[in-house]
Amino acid sequence: MARRPRPLDPTDGPLQAFAHGLRELRESVGNPTYRSLARVAGFSATTLSDAAAGLRRPSLEVTLAFVGACQGDEEDWRRRWHRLEAELTDLRRDPADAELAAAVRESTATMTATATATTPLGSLHSLPVPAETFTTVSLDLTQPVPKRPWRGPVALAAGVVTALAGSMLALHLSTENSDRLALLPPGCPKPVSSKGGFGGRTYTDTTRVRDAPSLGGQVLQELPAGCRLKFTAYCLGDVVIDATGNSPDLRWFKLGDGYISSAVVHGNPPRELPPAACPGGLPGPSDLALTARPFAADPTTVELSVSGHQLGIVGFAAYYQDRGADRPHWHQLAMTTAKQEFRTTWQPGSAADGQPDVPVVAAACLGGQAPTDVSDALLVGTGQTGRPDTLTGDALQAARAEACRYPING
Incomplete structure (x- = not known):
């Protein structure tokens, strides 16, 4: 059983307020275990847990890794960390x-x-x-x-x-x-101060910059882990499996005249920023159709599959109430790629009793935390063929977001 976190009062001081903010950020993405966050952040579960304990100030690197694993705003938390450092320095004075x-x-x-x-x-x-x-x-x-x-x-x-x-x-x-240049690992490019774009940080030992958004593109440069980069745009290309989260991603970030796969960078484009067209890039998804039918090998299981055009990644989610829970919510079922034929299996019996028809959504994704507006929905029951369902507004947005989120709760 997971250990219950120590109670924390954000009014006790700046360190406690900072740790409380980290806890709230973790809760905002479903309260994943520290062990699962560690796989994404690159630091141990104990180190991440200590960062949110409120007993000592975590390092800037640990803070940014924690925030990146929770898909938070790293630049905002960088400013918070420096404010905390200044406040703690003041407290040590008269x-x-x-x-x-x-x-x-x-x-x-x-x-x-x-x-x-x-x-x-x-x-x-x-x-x-x-x-x-x-x-x-x-x-x-x-x-x-x-x-x-x-x-x-x-x-x-x-x-x-x-x-x-x-x-x-x-x-x-x-x-x-x-000072900023002194903090950069050897081999990192100098920081760019141009307006617009978005930032990210490399976290693999060898991050390759290619001349096209493809694994077959020519390597222009190799960067070490820890480089903070400024990207001008992103486009769509080959699907790459995230180096730590083991989730697929087809976004490629433009760095100068080259491209880096999103799968090896901490940081995402703003949600409102659409993909750009680039030489050698791929168009975005245009349509998608979801099918659900009984699985031949197991009558308690249904097979979910998707067809469509320009699909790179498809996520599945179902809306049901866990046994013992107060209310239903969306559950991610899988994130699939063309190699998996955009197909997965699921047992509707995992939903609470008394819910014979479960809403299921399939959504085209660009990567983790990056749903598109291309999706389809069905009502699915045990041993049944799926029937069309209509979702709109906030319910549809929540379904797409869950289908395409980073699978970090395992």
């Missing part, structure tokens, strides 16, 4: 100094953001100014502060800010970028 440090950090961020927006330097406009930029600049507030003819933490903060404002801009152009 309370009066902590108040002053917070005022300095807030005022410095405001003044530097204003200066960045109004400066005529073109090179400065081309560089991003993320929130975590300013957490690397700290003041030694443990030393006595010289007396001044004006008093109060606000006045002192303003004086410090005035002295630092010019140097902060220079540090932004030099120190921050050099």
